[in-house]
Amino acid sequence: DEKKVYKLVLTGGPCGGKTTGQARLCTFFENLGWKVFRVPETATVLLSGGIKFSDLTNDEAYKFQENLLRTMIQMENTFFELGKSCTRNCLIICDRGAMDASAFVSKEKWDRMMRGNNWNSVELRDTRYNHIVHMVSAANGAEAFYSTEDHACRSEGVDLARELDYKSAAAWVGHPYFDVIDNSTDFESKMNRMIESVCQKLGIDTGDRLLTTSKKVKFLVSELPPNSAFPAFQDFDVVHHYLQSAGAKVQARLRKRGQNGHFSYIHTIRRPHLHGQSIEVKTQLTHRDYLNMLTQRDDAHFTIYKKRRCFLVNNQYFQMDIYKEPGHPRCKGLILLETYTSLSGDKLKSILPKFLNIVKEVTGHPDYSMFNLSLKEDWSNTKKFCYSLHDQDEGEFRANGHSHKMINGKA
Structure with a gap:
């Protein structure tokens, strides 16, 4: 072409x-x-x-x-x-x-x-x-x-x-x-x-990921297959830093993302529901702005290092995050797959890549939130663990007794 x-x-x-x-x-x-x-x-x-x-x-x-x-x-x-x-x-x-x-x-x-x-x-x-x-x-x-x-x-x-x-x-x-x-x-x-x-x-076919009913879904993957198992893909080096924020229900982070030594920089602020909506504001940064904002790093969090692999399967667009060291032991070997879709149940399962060993869906589960994964303290000893930015969801997770035992596909 x-x-x-x-x-x-x-x-x-x-x-x-x-x-x-x-x-x-x-x-x-x-x-x-x-x-x-x-x-x-x-x-x-x-x-x-x-x-x-x-x-x-x-x-x-x-x-x-x-x-x-x-x-x-x-x-x-x-x-x-x-x-x-x-x-x-x-x-x-x-x-x-x-x-x-x-x-x-x-x-x-x-x-x-x-x-x-x-x-x-x-x-x-x-x-x-x-x-x-x-x-x-x-x-x-x-x-x-x-x-x-x-x-x-x-x-x-x-x-x-x-x-x-x-x-x-x-x-x-x-x-x-x-x-x-x-x-x-x-x-x-x-x-x-x-x-x-x-x-x-x-003329780019995006499948259904951009339909107004689409939502982000997340899955735990047990192991990384060889590169030959994948369709054409793009790999990116990704680094996340959490920043000090205005309150417990506001999360601020920096993202550095690139290939071959060339990087882009994003500042993201996540806020709780506003009139029933989740608010996430992303702003492009210059390299200088990025370096300046790094001084606001939150020492309660590890820096997160990932390889992000992006690929298309049957016009469905996937992002797969492969967590890398250094980081908390809970992140060792962790692989998470994300996509946007309007499907659910068996129809959702049918579009997932057959060459990946998918353990389970973890959409919305606090144990797989990057904010919690990056915490330096053990989850059992910290008050910073975030069940949800939204109070009604937090109550639901607490009521269901999530104990943070399931990570990396292993109990």
């Missing part, structure tokens, strides 16, 4: 899930063996340098918008050139694109900008990028989840957020491949619909 370079714009209104979506897309396509480049949001780069729109004259504001667009185009072109020379399939995720700038200036000024730089909207909108995905703001349909607290450059109220969301979407109307991901489902399903929309355009 001919090598693909897919230029995707991920845009949207405030608090629409763009940051988490970018991290999820990156992980999904890297697991398929793609090279993923992420073009940073130009406005955030420039505004974090001390520029305030309220301090600018009209002429200064116009020149700033013009230079912002020039900078964006040059930054994107740098990544587009790298994509052309890449030997693998390549996904380039642009954190907003050229037409987003048109949402913040009048049509008259936009037309003037186009003429002055020999640009045109058709080229910037319709031919520059392969696909546009707009993540609708939580202020439009998921108001209870709208927040500005986790974003240094965000200060919009709900009404303004709705207006900006509409303007951002309207700027891209006319692009041949434009998907709007609304808030008609919960946040996890919203992320899955976004990834599915990209896969559909690329």
Whole structure:
């Protein structure tokens, strides 16, 4: 097959899930063996340098918008050139694109900008990028989840957020491949619909793992078969560090993941149910940010080292984590298999890889939570063991008398 370079714009209104979506897309396509480049949001780069729109004259504001667009185009072109020379399939995720700038200036000024730089909207909108995905703001349909607290450059109220969301979407109307991901489902399903929309355009069959009814299931595997037993796979070196967090029901961790000495970095915060949903926020980090955040490591936890093997079996996508030393003895030889599916019971069993010796399903079992597996203290002596982030689940596990005896497939 001919090598693909897919230029995707991920845009949207405030608090629409763009940051988490970018991290999820990156992980999904890297697991398929793609090279993923992420073009940073130009406005955030420039505004974090001390520029305030309220301090600018009209002429200064116009020149700033013009230079912002020039900078964006040059930054994107740098990544587009790298994509052309890449030997693998390549996904380039642009954190907003050229037409987003048109949402913040009048049509008259936009037309003037186009003429002055020999640009045109058709080229910037319709031919520059392969696909546009707009993540609708939580202020439009998921108001209870709208927040500005986790974003240094965000200060919009709900009404303004709705207006900006509409303007951002309207700027891209006319692009041949434009998907709007609304808030008609919960946040996890919203992320899955976004990834599915990209896969559909690329002709990648994801099986049922991205259906809105899909959930993550986890299985204990007793031993690792030889590599020859597997279909084509991608192996990644993965390192997890748990960080000090704001409370017992909030978990924060860093993930370093890569191949051949090239790594990506993710910061994840897991929170308990909010309006009946589990909340997990993932943010892409630079190497420098990652090193800075390592100073917040929680000394109650071991660093977790894993080999993550990703593969497809009958269009079902699997991730298998093979725990490595150093670590707590409870992790020695531990192998866990995960996938997303809407199936259950015998139908679920039928899709599992036949070449793996699967001991049992451990979905939601606290003994197989990475948070608990990484604890330095023995589970019988620690108060840090987390049955669940959610109180009702914790009571259920305690009532059933889980005693932490079953690990590595052995009593």
